[in-house]
Amino acid sequence: MSSAIQFHNLYGYQIANILEKEMRKQSKKNEIDYRYNNNNQFICNNCHKTYKNKLHYDKHCLMCELPKETTPLLNVPLIAPPVDTKINDCLLIELLKDLLIKYNKLSNEMSEIKKWMSKEKKQINILDWLNNHNPHDFQAITSFDGFINNFMISEEYIKKITTCNILDVYLYSIDDLFSIDTQDLTSCTSNPITSSSSMPICSFNQKANVFYIYTEIITKTSSSSSSSEFHWREATNEDILRIFNKIKNKLITELCKWNDFQQNRIAETTPNHNHYNNSKEKMDEIFNKSILKLMTDISNNSIFQKLKSKLYHKLKTDIKQYVEYEFKFTPSN
Numbered sequence: 001m002s003s004a005i006q007f008h009n010l011y012g013y014q015i016a017n018i019l020e021k022e023m024r025k026q027s028k029k030n031e032i033d034y035r036y037n038n039n040n041q042f043i044c045n046n047c048h049k050t051y052k053n054k055l056h057y058d059k060h061c062l063m064c065e066l067p068k069e070t071t072p073l074l075n076v077p078l079i080a081p082p083v084d085t086k087i088n089d090c091l092l093i094e095l096l097k098d099l100l101i102k103y104n105k106l107s108n109e110m111s112e113i114k115k116w117m118s119k120e121k122k123q124i125n126i127l128d129w130l131n132n133h134n135p136h137d138f139q140a141i142t143s144f145d146g147f148i149n150n151f152m153i154s155e156e157y158i159k160k161i162t163t164c165n166i167l168d169v170y171l172y173s174i175d176d177l178f179s180i181d182t183q184d185l186t187s188c189t190s191n192p193i194t195s196s197s198s199m200p201i202c203s204f205n206q207k208a209n210v211f212y213i214y215t216e217i218i219t220k221t222s223s224s225s226s227s228s229e230f231h232w233r234e235a236t237n238e239d240i241l242r243i244f245n246k247i248k249n250k251l252i253t254e255l256c257k258w259n260d261f262q263q264n265r266i267a268e269t270t271p272n273h274n275h276y277n278n279s280k281e282k283m284d285e286i287f288n289k290s291i292l293k294l295m296t297d298i299s300n301n302s303i304f305q306k307l308k309s310k311l312y313h314k315l316k317t318d319i320k321q322y323v324e325y326e327f328k329f330t331p332s333n
Helices: 010-036 054-074 089-118 126-132 144-149 155-163 166-177 237-269 273-294 302-315
Strands: 123-125 201-204 207-220 226-234 326-328
Touching: 123 126, 126 207, 126 226, 144 207, 144 237, 155 166, 155 237, 155 273, 166 237, 166 273, 166 302, 201 302, 207 237, 207 302, 237 273, 237 302
Parallel strands: 123 326
Antiparallel strands: 201 207, 207 226
């Protein structure tokens, strides 16, 4: 940029002088660097970057040192100059300022992006994390067996089993039994881990239809003694079936109690023999149909897959909300 150019603005004049000085300074440095570089490369004295192309090197040197000297001026607004129909020098300086600011901003953003992209992702085994580094939300207060043994069957289940199909009954049980607020688990003291919220079964968005359960492992230490410990492991289909088999057994027990109660009520409130027989036959029919529903085998048909999917979507959570690692899941055997 020639010093003959006249500026009508003090700040524009100052920046122009800086540009001219920098160009002269860098030109001398370029010659010295090039002369003493055995590899025929141009080296920036400020950041020590190397260039083979002199034009690229000159541009870099100007942009590398100029922002340091012009920083106090970049935030100072220029006084509007007189209108020049040929070249508005102040406008050119404004454009240069904008370009410098945008360049530095983009350069910093790109540096951060590259750091993020090049950062090596850590992996952690989900079972190791659950057993050794699990947060409060996964500190179960009872074992999986203790949890399903304490299922409470309400009268609503009897209404469901006598009026709905078996699939709807089990689907209802998932919504009811696996809602934390409906279970009073604080009375279970067999587990040394204490918490107020977490179930001994969980699943994650990152692994569809895979469950992890908190179980007690008993190890025989000698012929007369044994030790036990609690830990998380991946659940098998048999483990999931145990949930619904436990529900079925409890339903059968409660259904029998309900039937006995209804039979006694009919006998006490129906003195007429014919009415009694009719009412008893209807009750027997309802009871028998309900028992047949509960005898349905769900282990080898589509019902189990639907129940498993329902349970997964009920329990699943996103592991990323707890840690920033990339998780890997131990494959099923």
